[in-house]
Amino acid sequence: MVLAIDFPPISHAIEWPDLFGTNGAFAINKVVLLMWLSAAIVFGLFFAASRRQQLVPTGVQNVGESIVDFIREGIILQTMGAEGLYWTPFLLTVFSFVFVCNIWEIIPVAQMPVNARIAVPILLALTVWVLYHFIGIKKQGFFAYFKSACVPPGVPKPILPLVFLIELVGIMITRPLSLSVRLFANMLAGHLLLISFAVLSTALFESTYIGAIVPGALLVALTGFELLVAVLQAYIFTILTAVYIGGAMHPEH
C-alpha cells in the first residue's frame, strides 16, 4: 500500500498570492483582507452594542456587555486592581482583535489565522512595549522606573550589575519577543496541525476509504481544540498586557 501523502511545504501553507495587482511590502493578500475584516468586525460589534443602550440588555448589547465584564472581572481586577479599570477600552480592543484574528483559523473558506504571520503579533507586541514603558516613565519618572523595574530589592551588591543587565534585557527584548512569538507560534502550530491531519485524512480516504475514520475524527476534535486555543491565546495576550501595564504603574516595592 502506497500512501500518496504530499505535505505542502511550509511556504504554501501560510503564503498567499498578492491580489488586486499590488506587490512588495504593501501588497494586499488574503491575510491582510482578513485583518481588515477583523478590525471591521470588532468595531462593528462594539459600535452596534453601544447604540441604543437599554437597562436590560438584549441581543448584541448582551454580547458586548459580557465581553466587557469578562475583561473587567477576569483580567483587570485579577491583575491590576481597581486602578487598572482606566485601561479597559484598550485591553478590550486587544482581546477582541486578537480573538477575531485567531478564530479565522477554523472558519471555513477563510481558514487562515491572521496571527500565523508574524507581522500582526509583532505590531501588537511593540504597541504594548511602547505603552508600558511610556506609562512607567510617566507615572514614576525615568530613573525611578528603570530602578524599580531592573533592581529587585535585597540583591547583594556584587551581583547587582549582572541582575540589572538580565532584568533590563528582560523588559527590553524578552518581553515583546515572547509576547509576539507566543501568539504567532501557537497559531502557526495549530494551523499546521490542522493541515497535517487534513492532508492525512484525504490521502487515507483516497487509498483506503476506512482508514480515514480515525484521522478524520481527530481532525474534528482538533478543530474544537483550536477554538479553545484561539480563546486562550487571546486571553493570555491580554492578561500579559495587563500584567506589564500594571507592573509599570506601580513600583514593585
Add this chain to the structure above:
Amino acid sequence: MLYVLAEQDPGELVAGLTAVGRGIVYGGAAIGPGIGIGIVVGNAITAMARQPEAAGMVRTTMFLGIAFTEALALFGFVLAFIISG
C-alpha cells in the same frame, strides 16, 4: 558507511541532517517546558482543591505561569522552522 556517504550528493546529506537538526531542536526545547507546565498545573490543581474559593485567582495565575513556561517551547518551534539547510 563513509564510502556510501561520499557517493551521495552532498545536498541530500545537508537536507537530511537539517531535518534531523530540526527534530532535535524542537524535541529538546519541549522537554523543559513539558516538565514545567506539569509542575505549574499540578500545583494549581492542588491549590484549587485545598481552597476552592480561591480557584478564580489561582486559575489566572496558572495561565500566566503556563504562558511564561510555554514560551520556551515555542521559541524552539519557531527556531525549527528558521533552521534551513
